[in-house]
Amino acid sequence: MKKSFTKIAIVTIVVLFGNLSTSFAQAVTPTTSNVQFVCEGGILTLGSPGSANQWIVKYDANSPTPGSPTTVTPNASNQITGTDVKTGYYIITNKSTDAGTCESEAQIIPVYVLPTLTPTITAANSYCTEQAGTTTFTGSATPAAPSGAELVYQWYTYDGTTETIIAGQTDPASFHPTVTNSGSTPINAIYRLKVAYKVGTLLYCPQTASKTVSVLPRPTTPAITIGNPGTSTF
The missing domain is CATH 2.60.40 (Immunoglobulin-like)
Incomplete structure (x- = not known):
């Protein structure tokens, strides 16, 4: 049987607003629910946040509900690249660029980086x-x-x-x-x-x-x- 080998160099994260389960308060593994895989050196693409909106991205290696997450800044193409792509939880919200606006409910994206073979x-x-x-x-x-x-x-x-x-x-x-x-x-x-x-x-x-x-x-x-x-x- 012919095998299909898929190289995932760029992973597109589909951000849907709503409450994703946060019951998995542990390090991300290949069997973590809803995990997104990315090859080492790959890119996470968030897609467009919408007109006059911006992504707010936080990261933590071990918890989807961290007390002190790390802030991650996507590039102009709404991509997360380089050393910012790593195994862990990305906590993503959306907010208008206008001053004084509110922030959306967070979506939690577990990511697992597969080392280069x-x-x-x-x-x-x-x-x-x-x-x-x-x-x-x-x-x-x-x-x-x-x-x-x-x-x-x-x-x-x-x-x-x-x-x-x-x-x-x-x-x-x-x-x-x-x-x-x-x-x-x-x-x-x-x-x-x-x-x-x-x-x-x-x-x-x-x-x-x-x-x-x-x-x-x-x-x-x-x-x-x-x-x-x-x-x-x-």
Whole structure:
């Protein structure tokens, strides 16, 4: 089954005015109710606050109802960027830019930042075409998935333009290459390993490792002539 790897570099937070449950007074995890995921280095986009309005954004790492939250200032595009994007609770309200106006009820957005994955492929630089089925590549990735998430993998071939999924090849620790060589000279094959976080049924923040290997052909079958010793009579 083909997996869909979705890279969430920009997360749009839909701010709906109303009272979101504040019963989860604890650090945000991948299983926190209504959590929004963002890849490390990503952006939180708030959208437009409305004509002559502005967002008021507060942040706390551990509580949706903090006593002393940190103020976060969105940029001119109503985005939260850089070091202001981190795991925790964003408490967001809306207010007119006119002096003396009231502030809306807060909406609480739990955000979990997924660290950038680093996949690697361990494999010999070449293999004989007849040994493709017994040659083993191994893959891995760091960091480990946090509790509530898992890492999933998929192997591909790549011809320099098109990436082709290798059906059923999702085990990073035991992959047998699929490219063979029926010619008489070595050919190069590019293999790719993708890894992503899986939370529930969705995949996030994929990363890719590539490995170029040489596929060696079989040598030409030699012509073998066995001499005839002749016959004898007695």
